[in-house]
Amino acid sequence: MMDGKTTDGGEKKRNRIIEIIAILFLAAGVLWMVSIFFDFSNTIKTNNAQVDADIAAVTSRVSGNIKAIKFSEYGKVRAGDTILLLDDEEFRIKVAQAEADLDIAKANLATAKQTVVTSISSQQATEARLKGNAANLEKAEKNFKRFTNMYRDSAVTLNQFDQVTAQLKSEQANLQAIRSDVNTSKSVIEQNQLNIESLKATIKRKEADLAAAQLQLSYTKIIAPVDGIVGERTVHVGELVNVNQVVAEIVAQNKKWVTANFKETQMDDIKVGQQVDIMVDALGGKIFKGTVKDLSPATGARFSMVAPDNSTGNFVKITQRIPVRIEFVDDPEKLVEIKPGMNVTVEIK
The missing domain is CATH 2.40.30.170 (Efflux pump adaptor protein, beta barrel domain)
Incomplete structure (x- = not known):
């Protein structure tokens, strides 16, 4: 009888411990669930x-x-x-081509500038001739007036009067031709000066082309943008x-x-x-x-x-x-x- 009572008491004790552990686990689970939805x-x-x-x-x-x-x-x-x-071989070739194009453009500009210098010199020589022809024309006009009066007075022959008349017309034609040459020289100088401005713009474009080619060449070397x-x-x-x-x-x-x-x-x-x-x-x-x-x-x-x-x-x-x-x-x-x-x-x- 005593052994039976002892066994029943031990079993009840174990059941109570299990119940306590279960309750603790349940409480812990409830606290965990509450902690999810509520922050204390x-x-x-x-x-x-x-x-x-x-x-x-x-x-x-x-x-x-x-x-x-x-x-x-x-x-x-x-x-x-x-x-x-x-x-970078292909990019170096493009740089060399751009450099050559720039050199050609610079040479063309130098030629155009020299052409302007030559044209100005030619114009100055033509203007000097123009002054000389103007003086000759003035002399021919005076001779014509003088021979006209003399011809009326029968002081000179018709042949002499015709020679003076021809000389006047020749000097007039020469003066007109030189004036035309002066105008042509001015036009040539203006055109050459316009060509110079155009060539300067061409040089700027060729310089930009060279800079672009050099920039493309620099891109063949890829560098780190930051430390890291x-x-x-x-x-x-x-x-x-x-x-x-x-x-x-x-x-x-x-x-x-x-x-x-x-x-x-x-x-x-x-x-x-x-x-x-x-x-x-x-x-x-x-x-x-x-x-x-x-x-x-x-x-x-x-x-x-x-x-x-x-x-x-x-x-x-x-x-x-x-x-x-x-x-x-x-x-x-x-x-x-x-x-x-x-x-x-x-x-x-």
Whole structure:
């Protein structure tokens, strides 16, 4: 009888322990469910956050075959370092052609200027002849008047009068011809001066062509635009790259931040300048310091490729997320082990 009572007492004790454990688990489950929907802490927290950084996509400005690759995968580079060389033979030929065209244009300009100098000299000589012919004409006119009076008085023969008359007409014709030559010289000089202006414009265009060819040649040397670490190498020597093709991606190391997506119901308590604890999952929860920098002007869904449309009638209310930019307070040297894309948990005090 005593053994039966002892067994019943032990069984009741075990059942009571099981009941207590079940109640504890039930209570813990209820508390966990309540914590999901209600936040009783005095902090704002989310694990929907990742590290971001500026990633510069290095593209080719010209098309050509890769002659040499100067960077290593995941290696460090500095702004201005050469990371890729393209075959530049074709571009050098174009530069040489542009230089030759410019030299020809300059030679044409020099010739045109010399032509103007010659034309001016010729015009001056013609104008001097014009003055001499004008004097001869004046003398011929005086002789004509004098011989006319003498012929009326029968002091000279008809033959002598005819000679004076012919001389007058000859001097008049010569003067008219020289005046025409002077006008022609002026017209030639004006045309040559216009040619000079045209050739000057041609030289400017040829200089622009040369600058463009030299610029295209410079594009065969692809340089790093920023300091950082190069990502995966996807190109090889001898490969043809096209214009605007990405040949490398550089992750800047001097500027990293966190994009945290908070629930819209949390946004009322988030303000710019608040202090933030940033726990990095990959580093065992190591905590870094940060501050709230900016708040997104719209929900993340509004910036997606396909914005949600609730006008169809099939509406289910879902709590939206608002992106918040959080900047690290720590020096960049302390953030080397933090990589863009890492998951973090942020807690705003």
